[in-house]
Amino acid sequence: MNPADIEWRSFVVDEKPYCMWGIDTTSQNMRFLDGVDASYFYYVASSQIPNLNGPDRHRAALTIRTTYAHALETFFALLIAAVQAPHCPLGWILRYSPGDLARMVGKINRGDHLLAITKFDGTWLGLATAVNAFELAEHQDNSRAKAQFADLWSYLASDLLDSAAITEYNSVKHGLRASSGGSVTSIGSPGLGVQAFLRSESEFGAHHFAAHKLRDNAINFDVRDIIRNWCPHALAMRTQLVCLSIGNVVSYLRVFLGAAPDDITFQCLDATYSVGVSRS
16 A cells, blocks of 8 residues: 555544545545435335334334434434535544534534534524525525425424433333333313313323433432323324435535536425526
């Protein structure tokens, strides 16, 4: 190996510096992106929809729930890699942690400064405009199409950062510590014979235990019972939108690394739009 052939690519994960070394790192990054199957998560989620009416419906629902959470992390990891290391997404992905990801998504939510190579104004709209590098036909509203992604990504960020959703996902992921099944919540005065005026009911959901620190002390804690209801059909549809977003982020990264625009595909949330790749 000729030392002159060795390349390096420096980047940060949030504010921590890293440097990836290798030979033909562009090819490594391209092969990594080629291996990202943007539709995988929706394939898994949609395969469980027919089972929601059968005897294994709660298992099917929990599969959809965990698939959605997995898709969320994958999407935001690729998105923040596109912000901080579009020249080296492989290196960034290999060095981030879930805590890093939550911290950086939170920064965008709050409008805080985030070190970035991809230039944007620190908002979801600015990021959606920068990453979704497509141009619509002249009679179509380019800014509206990108604003739809901004609204979606802001909504997805709230799901990613939801503390109850995080502990629920971790409880399923690590040893199935969550039990399947929804719950019924009624607010009223049953002792007085007054009909409940607020009722929340779902067949699907999960129950899990979560540790809660006492007095900001890492040693002492109590255990909370957390019950969450959710709709697996809605989560499956949300997963489809996440997969579409993953595909667009991968396309942006491929363009940044030098792929020919004619070989790149972007999609809109509104299927009626006609999409072309921006040459800028």
